[in-house]
Amino acid sequence: MTAQEPARARPGESAGTAGAADEHAARFEATRPVAATRPGFSAAALTAAAAAVAVLAVAVWTILVVLDQPGPGLVLAAPVLGCAAVLGVLAARRRRRDQATAGLAGSMTEPIGVPDTTYLEVDARRWKGGWVGIPHLLNVRYPTVVDDAAPGWAEAVARAVHAHLGEQYVVARHNARDGRLTLRDPSRSPGPLSTQPEPEATPDPEPARRTTEKIHRPPPPGDQRPGRPVALGVNASGAQVTWDPGGSHGSLLVLGRSGSGKRVLLTGVALEAAVRGWPVWIIDHRRVDLHGLRDWPNVQIVASTLDDQIVVLEHAWREMESRVELVESGTSPADLEPLVVMVHHFREFATAVAEAAARADQSAAGAALASDRVTQLLRHGGQVNVVVVLSVQRADDPLLREQHRDDLGTVVALGRLDAPASSVLWRGADADESAEPVPGRGVVRVGDGTAATVQCYWTPDPREARRIGDEQDLRLIEAFRPHVVTHPVLHVQRPRARSDSPAATWRATLSGELTEGYASAASGLVDWGRARRTEQSDDTAGAGRDAGGWSEIVMVSQLEPGNLARIDDDTGWVVVEQVDAVENDGTRLRIQWRGSDGAGTAEVSRTRTVRIRHLSDGVY
Numbered sequence: 262m263t264a265q266e267p268a269r270a271r272p273g274e275s276a277g278t279a280g281a282a283d284e285h286a287a288r289f290e291a292t293r294p295v296a297a298t299r300p301g302f303s304a305a306a307l308t309a310a311a312a313a314v315a316v317l318a319v320a321v322w323t324i325l326v327v328l329d330q331p332g333p334g335l336v337l338a339a340p341v342l343g344c345a346a347v348l349g350v351l352a353a354r355r356r357r358r359d360q361a362t363a364g365l366a367g368s369m370t371e372p373i374g375v376p377d378t379t380y381l382e383v384d385a386r387r388w389k390g391g392w393v394g395i396p397h398l399l400n401v402r403y404p405t406v407v408d409d410a411a412p413g414w415a416e417a418v419a420r421a422v423h424a425h426l427g428e429q430y431v432v433a434r435h436n437a438r439d440g441r442l443t444l445r446d447p448s449r450s451p452g453p454l455s456t457q458p459e460p461e462a463t464p465d466p467e468p469a470r471r472t473t474e475k476i477h478r479p480p481p482p483g484d485q486r487p488g489r490p491v492a493l494g495v496n497a498s499g500a501q502v503t504w505d506p507g508g509s510h511g512s513l514l515v516l517g518r519s520g521s522g523k524r525v526l527l528t529g530v531a532l533e534a535a536v537r538g539w540p541v542w543i544i545d546h547r548r549v550d551l552h553g554l555r556d557w558p559n560v561q562i563v564a565s566t567l568d569d570q571i572v573v574l575e576h577a578w579r580e581m582e583s584r585v586e587l588v589e590s591g592t593s594p595a596d597l598e599p600l601v602v603m604v605h606h607f608r609e610f611a612t613a614v615a616e617a618a619a620r621a622d623q624s625a626a627g628a629a630l631a632s633d634r635v636t637q638l639l640r641h642g643g644q645v646n647v648v649v650v651l652s653v654q655r656a657d658d659p660l661l662r663e664q665h666r667d668d669l670g671t672v673v674a675l676g677r678l679d680a681p682a683s684s685v686l687w688r689g690a691d692a693d694e695s696a697e698p699v700p701g702r703g704v705v706r707v708g709d710g711t712a713a714t715v716q717c718y719w720t721p722d723p724r725e726a727r728r729i730g731d732e733q734d735l736r737l738i739e740a741f742r743p744h745v746v747t748h749p750v751l752h753v754q755r756p757r758a759r760s761d762s763p764a765a766t767w768r769a770t771l772s773g774e775l776t777e778g779y780a781s782a783a784s785g786l787v788d789w790g791r792a793r794r795t796e797q798s799d800d801t802a803g804a805g806r807d808a809g810g811w812s813e814i815v816m817v818s819q820l821e822p823g824n825l826a827r828i829d830d831d832t833g834w835v836v837v838e839q840v841d842a843v844e845n846d847g848t849r850l851r852i853q854w855r856g857s858d859g860a861g862t863a864e865v866s867r868t869r870t871v872r873i874r875h876l877s878d879g880v881y
């Protein structure tokens with residue numbers, strides 16, 4: 262052990278020398294908790310309260326007897342005495358529970374590795390079974406100098422508690438940095454969450470290292486059952502945690518501060534939805550967070566300007582309304598394909614809409630447009646397969662208030678929550694639930710079910726993955742690329758505003774439409790429709806012909822003979838004739854191409870990106 266290492270405290274171990282033992286004791290001494298903080302009234306406080314109430318009852322009775330009113334005296338004193346008796350009983354139970362907790366702490370000193378129970382704070386909760394009962398949740402604080410890094414340390418503590426109480430416990434959470442361990446009765450763990458590994462779940466070979474490393478999203482199974490739940494991540498025991506968009510808790514709210522992993526989780530959800538063939542509409546309020554999903558097959562639109570975002574939200578709401586009408590006229594909801602509507606940074610978006618409405622002199626209804634639409638989508642969308650996925654940054658967001666709680670479905674809270682937020686979010690039931698501030702680490706809760714820790718899967722942004730060229734990320738992205746585009750790209754078409762006034766612009770925005778294909782004024786990222794139109798305008802005979810089709814960026818390693826590609830600016834658009842490996846160079850490919858000005862060969866890095874064009878046949 263080096264001088265910097267913390268003392269390894271194991272009762273029963275003989276310290277090498279008296280000096281070392283003293284040093285060890287001194288180090289522990291400094292970590293002794295000042296006073297155990299226990300929630301609720303102490304047994305002494307309850308006893309004192311019982312005595313005070315009993316004295317009050319006797320005093321009331323005595324006064325009324327002196328006033329020659331023994332009957333009313335008895336009527337008044339009896340219930341007060343009853344209260345005193347109840348307080349006395351509670352005090353006695355509290356004392357018994359404190360004794361049981363002290364016994365529990367005693368059973369934990371050895372496996373935890375502290376000299377005695379004064380170094381531990383044991384907060385025992387959810388007592389059930391009999392008058393005193395046994396606690397079903399144990400929050401333990403121990404000194405951070407304890408050596409808790411050994412494999413199986415936390416499980417050994419759980420076993421010791423099991424031996425002491427005869428009730429089995431599992432490790433719900435272990436925060437080594439702050440010296441906190443939470444044990445709970447395993448019967449609480451199952452619930453709506455999938456705590457058993459799904460058949461396709463990839464077992465984590467090194468669970469102990471999960472705290473620090475990315476866990477890559479498992480590739481989609483060959484069998485693309487549309488109803489298959491969406492994987493979110495893994496729980497503390499390595500089992501896959503999933504979200505069922507088609508279930509009764511179909512919407513997903515992702516809560517977390519900046520950098521906690523909201524964008525990464527939303528990217529994963531979008532890819533999972535797209536590979537199932539579901540259309541995905543995205544409102545990306547910060548404009549660039551999810552723009553890597555633009556042009557991704559089945560992601561129909563990533564709206565980045567406020568006007569476009571309002572149109573997308575309006576359309577999602579209209580889509581929901583028309584689906585409701587369909588169901589009313591006899592269509593089975595099961596026949597309605599899921600539509601995933603994602604709003605990243607919902608609160609900022611709603612505030613921006615309210616400000617735009619105020620500038621346009623709109624009524625309160627205009628200002629609340631985003632909140633109202635989202636609330637209605639949350640409330641009714643699930644019944645007609647319009648699935649809402651939202652991200653927000655703050656746990657005190659009005660959306661999380663009590664009146665919306667039943668509509669929220671599945672909630673993933675990433676990172677650490679402060680106690681009041683946690684208590685509001687989990688309705689006080691698991692007020693201690695909060696995850697460590699590790700990116701992607703969170704607590705997930707489905708409806709009113711049990712909250713569980715989750716490490717969300719890492720999902721790369723498709724565009725970033727291509728730019729960086731990380732092999733593993735690129736493989737993952739390719740595994741998720743849908744083979745067939747079942748839902749064409751959409752763009753917003755707005756009527757021209759009658760004037761430049763904010764009110765006219767607002768009205769024009771609200772009557773905007775979502776139209777198939779790319780906008781003619783779109784950026785160079787989506788140039789196929791525009792390029793075709795330009796060529797046709799030169800050729801007057803071709804005017805009015807189909808201008809469908811789109812382009813996308815792919816890696817050179819994805820090029821196939823027959824692709825229409827722009828290998829570089831010199832070649833312009835050419836047809837790929839053959840793609841071969843370069844001898845003795847695994848990093849490059851030889852591409853034979855033919856263009857309008859002749860043919861040629863180019864040796865290009867496998868991971869370089871090129872743009873290819875597709876005709877609008879719906880098939881990649």
Ligand SMILES: Nc1ncnc2c1ncn2[C@@H]1O[C@H](COP(=O)(O)OP(=O)(O)OP(=O)(O)O)[C@@H](O)[C@H]1O
Pocket residue numbers: 474475476517518519520521522523524525526550654700701702716717718719720
């Ligand atoms: N599941 C994850 N596994 C590993 N690393 C992650 C995970 N999620 C996020 N990260 C890391 O954290 C960084 C920030 O994540 P992300 O951009 O998703 O945060 P955010 O909550 O969307 O932030 P903001 O609110 O500022 O947009 C990522 O770039 C990545 O490095």
